[in-house]
Amino acid sequence: MNATAAHRDAIELLQQLGLQEYEARCFVALSRRPRGTAKEISETSEVPRTRVYDAVGVLESRGLVETQHSSPKQFRAIPIDEAVQTLRAAYETRIGRLRQALSNLDPVESGEGGRGRSPTRCGRWRGRRASSPGSGS
Structure with a gap:
């Protein structure tokens, strides 16, 4: 993978993990x-300098960037391994909340807004089998 593809891939993956494009x-x-200063970050990232401050502020609140309050302000990303762990923890927290929210849903009985089909009339189910990760099914 060349540097341009790696750069593009990293941005896309960070967006899939919940960051906005400028972040x-x-x-x-x-x-x-x-x-880097906001000016340097702007030049490297192609993010307007006025928006760099907002984006870096969000990154700092997520624990991904540290700020040195000097003149001009200096910013630095936390080490990559720490960033991955921080993003993983945030993702796992959201997955846990999703699991809880889905578990708390009330079931819908047949005829209560369902599509009127039962598994026996639909034919064979398709898609990934409902199983726990690592169960081998």
Whole structure:
């Protein structure tokens, strides 16, 4: 994978993990350098400088960026392994909340807004089997 593809891939993956485009672009830009000012991040990330401050603020609140309050302000991304762990923890928290929310749903009885089909009349079910991860089924 060349550098351009890796750059694009990193931004897309960060967006899939919940970052907005400018946040992902700023994080990738900061990951490529030891530290940077808003101007430097803007030049590297192609994010408007006025929006860099917002994006970096969100990244800082998520624990992905640290700020040095100097003049001008300096920003740096946390180490990649720490960032991955931070993103993983946030993702796992959301997955846990999703599991809980889905578990708390009231079941719908036949005839209560269902599509009027029963599994026996639909034919064979398709798709991934409902099983726990690692169960081998």
